[in-house]
Amino acid sequence: MPVTAEPSPAVQGEGALVLFSGGQDSATCLAWALDRFPQVETLGFDYGQRHRVELDRREGLRQGLAGLDPAWGRRLGPDHTLSLAALGDISDTALTRDSEIALARDGLPNTFVPGRNLVFLTFAAALAYRRGLRHIVGGMCETDYSGYPDCRDDTIKAMQVALNLGMERRFVLHTPLMWIDKAQTWALAQSLGGQALVDLIVEESHTCYLGERGQRHDWGYGCGTCPACDLRAKGFSRYLAARAG
Template identity: 65%
Template sequence: MHTTALVLFSGGQDSTTCLAHALARYDRVETIAFDYRQRHSVELEARLQVLQEIRKQFPLWAPKLGEDHILDLAVLGAVSETSLTRDTAFKMEASGLPNTFVPGRNLLFLTLSAAVAYRRDLQVIVTGVCEADYSGYPDCRDDTMKAMQLALSLGMDKRYLIETPLMWIDKADTWRLAHQLGAASGVPDGGQKLVDLIVEHTHTCYLGDREHRHAWGYGCGTCPACELRARGYERFSTN
């Protein structure tokens, strides 16, 4: 039986929902993030505020929330000529993938997360990758996650579970899942409180915009991440 988890926690909508998922299931939950010189590095600040608000607003989850880890991955930014690590316009490449794809990012994230999980004796690695509502990133696919779970378990001689709560749901359902998790947290009106927390404190915008406030949160409103989050919130709020 699994009792401990490490959540890949960027401070965005998806990873915050995954964190709530883990806190609802496991006795001890730690978090990890990566500084790869992303243009939207404001997410590294936003995530600390999210952690603080979860501890404050969800008292039954707070004792489960353990150590937070941030790893410096400047090398990933150095080898990545993408619109997430360079000041270039968002566009589709000849490969059919958007230039927001950072090659090897999730593979590296999971490998380093497994190393931290090994040292911290954490059994489950939780990540917010999704195949139902995404940009076609090959390192977000279910097959990739299964292959990584096998490789990491064999390579470290420790049976890991890579959990992907969002794999088969779209952004509207991700908002609904957050509401459901909050509602089951034991906090009065917890569903709406978690949704409001995500709106106000998480960060998704690829351009790092924290000036423009929308119904779904802060962001430029035009980058691919903002558009996806906005469409999901509209479907969630009107149904």
């Protein structure tokens, strides 16, 4: 598999913290980080999300990734989970309530949890500060996404400035998926860990907003109709077509 045996000189000795939900994007980001940094820790958030089953997938993904390559296994450090129940309490959204997924009056999908990524990055930076980690990796993307404003590149850049000023550190926020679509995200996984990583993400990760794990599709488990399943399924189809072509 095309994995660098040792991290590049640019990141030698610098650790990373990956925002790791248990979904396709964060699993790909974790592989990306393991391929680059000598020490990688993971962080998940429990905010009362409707698809909380994603948190249950995290350990299987971590162990699977560690087993794909000895170097990845050596680099993978501790996992952390933080409870952010207050975020769920103040969020009246389809991700935190049993309600139908639809567009809100402002044009945003009602799966948008206001402030979620801003809160996530703030807590991640606080943990990275304590753990002595400089790099923070997240799966935010504004190419194939639901229109969430806190996934935009400008938002992440602004957060990096604010966190560095507010904590007197030089954190680097990495978003390796920012400018690629879901088909390219599958292709990135393939380039990082071969078919074994693609298969691991299909089988172990979770994307469905409804938390559905009953039905197995060629791209993984999910209801097959929610926006998250739709993006993942269409991306997987385009990825397979590109490989076949």
